[in-house]
Amino acid sequence: MNEQSMSGAQMNNVLEVNDLRVQITSRRGLVRAVDGVSFEVPRGGALGLVGESGSGKSMTLRAVLGVLPPEAHVVSGQVLLDGTDLLTLNQASLNRVRGPKISMIFQEPMSALNPVMRVGQQIAEGPRIHLGYSRARAEERTLELMRRVGIPDPERRYRAYPHEFSGGMRQRVMIAIALACEPEIILCDEPTTALDVTIQDQILRLLAQLCQESGVSLMFVTHDLPVVAQICQQVAVMYGGQLVERGAVRDVLLDPRHPYTLGLVRSAPDFEYVQDSLRPIPGSPPSLITPPPGCRFHPRCDFAEDDCRTGEVPLRILPGGRATACLHHERCLEALAADRAAR
Amino acid sequence: MGRMSFVGRRLLQLIPVAFGVTFIVFFMVHLIPGDPAASILGIHATPRAVAILHHEWGLNRPLLSQYWLFLDRLLHGNLGYSLYYGQSTSSLVLSHLPPTLWLIVYAGVLSVLISVPLAMIAASRQDGVRDHVVRAVPLVGLGMPSFWLAFLLILVFAIKVQAFPVSGYGSGFFGHLRSMFLPSLTAALALSPVVIRSLRASMLTVLGAEYITTARSKGVPGHRLFLRHVLRNAVIPAVTVLGINIGFLIGTTVIIEEVFAIPGVGQLMINSIFQRDFPVVQGVTLVFAVMVVLLNLLADMAYAALDPRVRFDR
Numbered sequence: 001m002n003e004q005s006m007s008g009a010q011m012n013n014v015l016e017v018n019d020l021r022v023q024i025t026s027r028r029g030l031v032r033a034v035d036g037v038s039f040e041v042p043r044g045g046a047l048g049l050v051g052e053s054g055s056g057k058s059m060t061l062r063a064v065l066g067v068l069p070p071e072a073h074v075v076s077g078q079v080l081l082d083g084t085d086l087l088t089l090n091q092a093s094l095n096r097v098r099g100p101k102i103s104m105i106f107q108e109p110m111s112a113l114n115p116v117m118r119v120g121q122q123i124a125e126g127p128r129i130h131l132g133y134s135r136a137r138a139e140e141r142t143l144e145l146m147r148r149v150g151i152p153d154p155e156r157r158y159r160a161y162p163h164e165f166s167g168g169m170r171q172r173v174m175i176a177i178a179l180a181c182e183p184e185i186i187l188c189d190e191p192t193t194a195l196d197v198t199i200q201d202q203i204l205r206l207l208a209q210l211c212q213e214s215g216v217s218l219m220f221v222t223h224d225l226p227v228v229a230q231i232c233q234q235v236a237v238m239y240g241g242q243l244v245e246r247g248a249v250r251d252v253l254l255d256p257r258h259p260y261t262l263g264l265v266r267s268a269p270d271f272e273y274v275q276d277s278l279r280p281i282p283g284s285p286p287s288l289i290t291p292p293p294g295c296r297f298h299p300r301c302d303f304a305e306d307d308c309r310t311g312e313v314p315l316r317i318l319p320g321g322r323a324t325a326c327l328h329h330e331r332c333l334e335a336l337a338a339d340r341a342a343r
Numbered sequence: 344m345g346r347m348s349f350v351g352r353r354l355l356q357l358i359p360v361a362f363g364v365t366f367i368v369f370f371m372v373h374l375i376p377g378d379p380a381a382s383i384l385g386i387h388a389t390p391r392a393v394a395i396l397h398h399e400w401g402l403n404r405p406l407l408s409q410y411w412l413f414l415d416r417l418l419h420g421n422l423g424y425s426l427y428y429g430q431s432t433s434s435l436v437l438s439h440l441p442p443t444l445w446l447i448v449y450a451g452v453l454s455v456l457i458s459v460p461l462a463m464i465a466a467s468r469q470d471g472v473r474d475h476v477v478r479a480v481p482l483v484g485l486g487m488p489s490f491w492l493a494f495l496l497i498l499v500f501a502i503k504v505q506a507f508p509v510s511g512y513g514s515g516f517f518g519h520l521r522s523m524f525l526p527s528l529t530a531a532l533a534l535s536p537v538v539i540r541s542l543r544a545s546m547l548t549v550l551g552a553e554y555i556t557t558a559r560s561k562g563v564p565g566h567r568l569f570l571r572h573v574l575r576n577a578v579i580p581a582v583t584v585l586g587i588n589i590g591f592l593i594g595t596t597v598i599i600e601e602v603f604a605i606p607g608v609g610q611l612m613i614n615s616i617f618q619r620d621f622p623v624v625q626g627v628t629l630v631f632a633v634m635v636v637l638l639n640l641l642a643d644m645a646y647a648a649l650d651p652r653v654r655f656d657r
Contacts, residue, residue, distance in 0.1 A: 067556045070469075091565070098562035111553040116575055116651060125571075126561045161651040177561060 013040040014185050014217045015064070015102075020077035022056070022063045029289040033059040033072065035241035038315075041185060041234075046211060046218035048228035048249065050264065051238035054285050057221045060238070061187050064219070065104055066094055082184070099126045103178040107190040109170035113162035119173050120146075120158030126180035145176040149206060168199035172206070179210065185217040192227060204230055225268045229253055237261045240286040240296035243315060247322025255336065257318060257329040259301045262336070295325065303331040346647075353640045357633065364632040365417065365625065369410050372621050379426045379619035400426060413625065422629070423622030425615075432626035436608060440630075442512045442523075443607035446596050447638075449523050450530035451585075457535045458581075459574070462542035469547055478543070481536035489595050493529045493602040500525060510604035526603040530595050534588055541584040545577040552576070579650050586642025590635045 022034035034056045041047045049057045062068045064079050066086060079086040081102055086094065103126075106112035114122055123145055124138040133141060139158070146154035149172040162170055171191060178186045188207070192200040208231050211218055220232055228235050229249060236246035237260065245258040256262040263281035283300035286292055295313040298304040307327055315323040326332070380396035381388050397403045401412060416423055422432035465477035484492070501509040513522030549555065550573060558572045597609030604610070608627055615623035647653045 062556075065560055067559050069551075095562040095564050098560055100562070104557075104560040106553055106557065108553060112557045114554040114558065114572055114576070116579070116649065117571070125558075125563060129564070129567070130562060163652050174557075177557070180561075 012043055014043045014082065015041040015219065016078070016080040017060075017064065018078040018080070020060065020063060020079065021075040022059050022068065022072055023075050024059075024072045026071065026289075031288045032241050032291065033288060034063060035288075035291075037077075037238070037241075037243050039236045039243065039246060041217050041219050043184075044211075044215045044217055045234060046220055046232040048232035048235040049219065049221045049238060050223060050225060050228055050235060052223055052285060054288075055238040056241040056288070057238050058189055061104070061189050061219065061221050065098065065102060065187055067104070096130070099183065100130045100181040101183055102185050102187065103181070103183045104187040104189065105171070105174050105178050105191045108194050109167060109174045110162065110194075112174055113170060115162055117161075118159050119162060119165065120160075122162075123173065123176045123180055126177065130181045141180070142176070145180060146173075148210075149173075149176045149179070150202075151176070167195050168202060171195060171199075171203050175203075175206065175210070179214070179216070182214065183216060185219060188218060188220045188222075190222050190224075191220075193222070193224070200227075207231060225253060225264060237264070240291055241288050242296060242325070244297065244325045245323065246315070247318075247320070251320065251322050255333075257322065257324040257332050258297075258326045259303050259332060259335075260297045262332050263300075266339075295327070302335075303328050346644075350640065350644070353636075353643070357636050360636055361629060361632060365414065365629060366410075368625050368628040369413060370406070372619075372624050373406060375616070375619065377619050379621065382619055383426065413622075417629075422626035425623050426620045427615075427618055427623075432622050435611060435623060436626055436630050439606060439608045439611045441607075442605045443596060443600065443609060445512075445519055445523055446526055446530065446599065446605065446607060447592060449520075449527035450534065450592060450596075453527050453531035454534045454538055454585075457531055458538040458542055461535075462539050462546055462577075463569070463574075465539070465543045466546035466550060474543075477539065481532075481539050484532045485536040489529055489533050489598050490602050492532060493526070493599055496525045496529055497603075512605050512607075523605070526599045526605060529599050529602075530592060533595050534585075534592055537588055538581060538585060542577060542581045545580045546573060549573050549576045575649070579646060582642055582646050582649065586639050586646075589638040589642065593631055593635060593638075 017040070018038050020034055020037045021032070024031040024033050037056070037060055039047065039049075049060065051057045059068070059072060062072075063074050063077075064086070066089075068074070074087055077087065081097065084097075086097065086102075089097065113119070120139065120142050123142040124133075124135075127133040127138045127141050128135070131138075131141075142158065143154045146157065151157055151169060151172050157165075157169075162173070165173065174191070191207070192203050195203060204227060207218065210216065211231075218231070220228065222228060232249050234246070235249045235252045237244050237252065237258065239260045245252060245256065245261045252261060253265060256265055260281070263279070266279040267281060281300060286296045286299070292299055292309075294307075294309045294311055295301070295304070298308040301308065303326075305328060313325045313327060315325050317323050318329070378393070379400070380393040380402070383396070384392055394403070401409060404412075413423065420433075422436070424431055425435055428435060461477050461481070465474045468474055497509055501507050507525050508522050511522050513519045555568070555572055558568050563572065596607065597612060599605070600607040600609035601613055608630065612624060612627040612631075614620075615627065
């Protein structure tokens with residue numbers, strides 16, 4: 001697709017995902033891991049994708065980059081990066097996009113780094129391949145990147161192996177790898193979950209700072225709401241392979257309009273309006289092999305009515321540009337008001 | 344702990360190994376029925392002539408004092424003298440060593456050339472048809488005795504097709520390369536099934552590793568992904584398996600040298616056994632034992648060189 005045929009919305013969004021469906025073939029049946037998910041990431045912005053384990057957020061991320069595990073495959077949908085559908089590209093064209101346009105940071109930096117390759121070479125590999133840099137120039141670029149992500153003494157660290165680094169330093173290396181070819185968007189798969197709390201904060205600050213400096217967009221998958229609040233402007237909430245709510249971070253986290261988001265907010269320990277005791281969400285996540293009919297959250301929902309138990313519940317746009325899949329989202333307002341009154 | 348002290352300690356371990364080997368070999372050789380004096384003298388053997396030879400070789404002394412004498416010589420770097428060739432055992436072994444080393448190295452190279460692509464094909468689609476074929480067919484090779492496989496290869500490639508000589512060592516580098524192809528292939532085919540299986544398993548593990556996803560997310564093209572990221576990691580456990588099987592490979596070369604009439608150490612050993620040439624049998628066995636230990640050490644050092652996480656601690 002060329003520049004002229006891009007619509008205005010596509011120009012403003014670096015990434016646009018439409019009706020993405022991912023299925024996993026397992027022994028027990030077909031798992032609908034991602035079931036009709038649509039969202040967009042604004043250019044220079046950060047979108048948080050939140051949900052509990054098994055909600056399909058990591059699968060969504062991996063499907064966007066085309067690095068799904070062998071048992072998972074994309075059934076339908078579009079992943080538009082600058083208007084080009086990544087799902088239609090062949091392997092060679094995809095390899096030209098990964099690195100210079102889109103890249104990824106993983107949860108476990110130890111297992112995400114090649115154990116037998118020097119750290120510097122792993123960072124330099126991208127520029128060598130995509131930017132055609134000579135060995136010397138790629139090394140220069142790598143040292144500059146290492147300084148930028150806050151790795152002390154880069155000249156010496158260049159020749160070290162991943163196991164000689166601490167967890168936080170390894171994640172800095174991952175960030176340097178992701179940044180190496182100046183991509184337009186970086187996909188982050190719970191990049192701070194495996195780190196100590198103090199290191200988590202350092203890494204988040206670094207990511208936020210790099211975003212501001214270089215204008216790179218972020219798509220941030222996490223189950224950690226405070227992290228989303230710290231780094232993202234937009235948030236999408238995933239439940240049972242589907243999006244249940246999305247909108248601006250302030251709107252969604254301070255004024256949730258879906259009982260699942262409300263449950264997440266109530267079970268998070270450090271939000272300003274949260275009551276003294278944490279309230280866990282009762283029940284367990286739905287089966288994605290035989291999902292419950294109607295709204296997938298209804299078996300765990302306090303507000304569920306008969307109409308929640310049958311028929312599809314698509315996202316509906318609310319005033320202010322936000323969207324929710326809940327048919328009775330006013331009930332969330334009442335519940336929040338009750339929470340605040342009780343405080 | 345440094346590399347040198349690791350190597351030094353491993354070389355020290357050679358001493359008890361060598362001692363044990365000499366002990367077992369010395370007494371086992373004397374268990375074999377037959378008399379070197381009788382076999383040299385042939386039909387002219389008279390009891391008096393046999394007794395003279397026995398006295399000359401020290402074979403009339405008690406076994407333990409013979410062993411002591413053998414050890415005493417060994418400590419002075421003397422492997423004894425052949426009862427047949429009138430040469431020192433060490434010069435005999437040394438002159439027979441090059442063809443055997445050729446065979447071992449050539450077979451090692453061929454088995455890598457066979458195993459890496461096949462393991463890659465098998466691992467590229469786990470449990471697919473290709474995977475099952477690659478896992479099953481080499482087992483046939485494993486099940487076939489080397490001497491039988493050797494005859495088959497001779498029949499097809501040396502007699503029918505006449506692409507390679509039937510036997511011998513050849514002369515010059517390219518002559519060796521050509522003459523030693525079939526023998527090395529025989530050894531490589533015997534060794535490959537184990538290596539293929541181990542490589543396939545480690546490749547599957549590596550392919551599922553997160554750092555391969557990282558490499559893909561960097562846009563690393565296929566061939567580079569395979570060489571720099573997959574193979575480099577998958578080869579590490581396979582090196583250990585190769586090291587363990589070195590003893591097996593050396594054992595195979597003895598038979599293969601005999602079938603292909605290669606003037607190597609294996610052939611020297613078989614001839615010496617038939618002639619009851621005790622000092623040579625002992626010398627060759629000792630050389631084989633040392634070779635196994637040294638090649639294993641080499642494999643361990645290769646492992647450490649390939650895996651930066653390994654340090655020479657023990």
